[in-house]
Amino acid sequence: MDLKRRDFLKVLGATAAGSLLPGCAGETKKLIPYLLPDEEIVPGVANWYASVCRECEAGCGILVRVMEGRARKVEGNPTHPVNRGKLCARGQASLQGLYNPDRLQGPLQREGARGEGRFKPISWEDGMSRWVSELEKHPGGAVLISRPVPGTLARLFSTFIKEISGRLLFYHPSAERALAAANHRSFGIDLLPEYDLANTTYLLSFGAPFLSDWLSPVHYGFAYGRMRQGRPTVRGRFIQVEPRLSLTAASADRWVPIRPGTEGLLAVGIGQVILQEGRARLAKGDRGRFEKFYSAFSLDQIAAETEVPREGIIRLARGFSEAAAPLAIGGGSAAAQTNGTNTLMAINALNLLVGNLGAPGGIRFLQPVEGFHSAQAHPVSEQALLDLRGFFKKQKRSVLMLYQSNPLYALPSSTRFREVFEDAAFVVSFNSFMDESTALADLILPDHFFLESWGDFLNEGIVPTAGLAQPVVIPRYDTRPVGDLFLSVAKRIGGRMEERLPWIDFRTMLREQWKTFLARRERDKSFEAAWVERLQQGGWWGPEGRLVSVSRRALPDAVEPARFEGDPKEYPFYLSLFESMGLHGGEGANRPWLQELPDPMTSVVWGSWVEINPKTAREYGIQEREIVRVISPYGEIEASVIYFPGNRPDLISIPLGQGHTAYGRYAKGRGVNPLTLLAPMIDPLSGTLATGATRVRIERTGRRGRPVLVDQTGEGTRRHPEGKKGET
């Protein structure tokens, strides 16, 4: 007893002394003053710079807090009409892109065979000379795959590529090409619309994950809040139709777990009921056409196909058509099928039936900001990228250039897109990180990070704005802005090219563009004054944009269930790949803050997992957290199982974004990339990859995995282990 007591006191004393030691050491021992004072910097006082976030394709306005020349915090710009002072996790984590330890720090040249991953630094002069000489050696063979950069950079790229008779492809995996194609076919307009969620009273969403990653999540998240709580007397009702209970579905009043690929049929069923019950608000000329189209379907058959009972469809139709301001939207899982475009057109037809085009709470097509010539950057679909395979085979001597795009990761291996890289004579990457595509490059000329660059961003659709981006910190590394590179090459090539791109650097070009733009809008101010004011504001936005009138009111060509790859007997499960909230399609995987952002439905961090309905899992005898093998006709992956009652029993869902084979220390070798499972199935109308069109089976491995869940209490998703079937 005595001994124990003595030991205890010893330990106590030692601990007390030990705990004081680090306190004395202190974190900052030295105070290093400036050598020369900087007039614009007062140590301890923050400067806030307005700019545009480029972490996804939404283009939110941001304010960056900069102290002593370092960017410390990113917040939303309160006056920017897209995000109104709000910002998502990805925008917040953009600082970890800027200060990422794996950023490419200067130009690199390949050593050894392509793909071996050995690079050696070269000077900018040598790098530029190599690039120019390759361009000159392969006339007409240049291909630039760039992320969409709507604004002055798009104009620069398109002028440059046109002059060397090359090809320019704007591509981003989450560009919602099916939506653009469907709107073009339904309404005859080549713009993304604004869905006026804020004034809707009944929102019927087919798979659109607008609260996590769809189009402009911050904008729609804000509008959603106003729809639910912003009006004193009305609380908008919200129904989400999708096979997996996403974060968006979890916020809905009702979730309809539909059979994958039949969303268009359900929309047709709802339309049929609306027409039959005489609630359609159609123009006179359209009535006959619509009645003929809808009468071709049987409601009972639709109920059987969609697995939504007949009464459920009638209830949805009545709720939708009786509402004062109904709105139907579609995207995400509904668009990720081989019939995606037709599905979205069937959803558009619902909006035509209730006549909400241009109305408050409906669909509005707004005229984009005018005055920027040829600055639009319409993204292309996956099919356009895959068509490069033939082009490169024929050409045999092409120069492939990559700007902020990583198609080798974003496209499934079954599409054999790697051939494009193998057939290219020369590959140049302007990316900031050593990602999967850049690792196969011959020459790497890294761009500044967006917080170090000049730029602008034209928001299409949502609210017509022109965001203006300025560098907020001095470039950290020996990188160069991609605009400057193209302009200096234009100078070297000379002739007509130099005439059309005469600017000495990209900042001058940007200022010239804005000079003509602002000259028409702010006549009473000098350009210098207006320019400084726009920089402070973060861009230009006027009053509400003009409405574009709809020239066409078309019905879908055909509505039928989607096609799937894989025999249902051998591969009994549907597969749903969803973008993770933080990592999106994988671009966020090298930001530790986003890796440790818990998935909102399962609370998993830092890894991949497979979501299975607990009922199905028990049938297979699969324990939670056991590693399971998911097999498709095209590949297989292994990951830990998380019981997820929000899955249909015939559905396996896996988050996208992990499983990088490059892309820095935080991303590389973490989790699995479920895209390897996918068959090369394409929605023919839009050319979009149908990520939901591959069937899979599962196999037990018997091994136990170690997924990291933040919610370890057994609550949350596992509160209802029975996995009750959702209401319809």
Add this chain to the structure above:
Amino acid sequence: MRKWAGTLLALWVIAVALIVGFFYSQGSADLRGQDRQPIAFSHQRHAGELQINCLFCHRGADISPAASIPPVYVCMMCHRSLKAQTPETQKLLTYWNNKEPIPWVRLQRLPEFVRFTHQMHLNAGFKCTDCHGQVAQMTSTPRAATFEMGWCIRCHQRNGASKDCFTCHY
């Protein structure tokens, strides 16, 4: 046997107390601070004899949370035209000629979870000497007060300033 144990225990407690006390005094008083500085800078000489205003060197004090250490350039505004050099001013010239900042040792320190702003206190009418002591009479610059929470609170209490947690911890 039991007696020995008691004595050992008492010795142990005393030893721990001594160690703790040693580190505690080190942390709060910085008595040997002057020796640790790369240049034996004297506030008595600059602020006392030469009557240089505190804000001439610590330019951030009334416009920033941080009082700030003067850039080497500010030292050189006077020192570049001095005729007679001492070994200590020679050190300053060496730093300047090598284009190196002077690695001063930090003596005044607050934990990370405290937000103190010089600007607010100066604007409220306090003098630098109220907290930092009569530096004009000190050759070395020890910590004049503990800068611990009790000390802050007492002053806030005396002057009727806010005692809300979020005044300093946010």
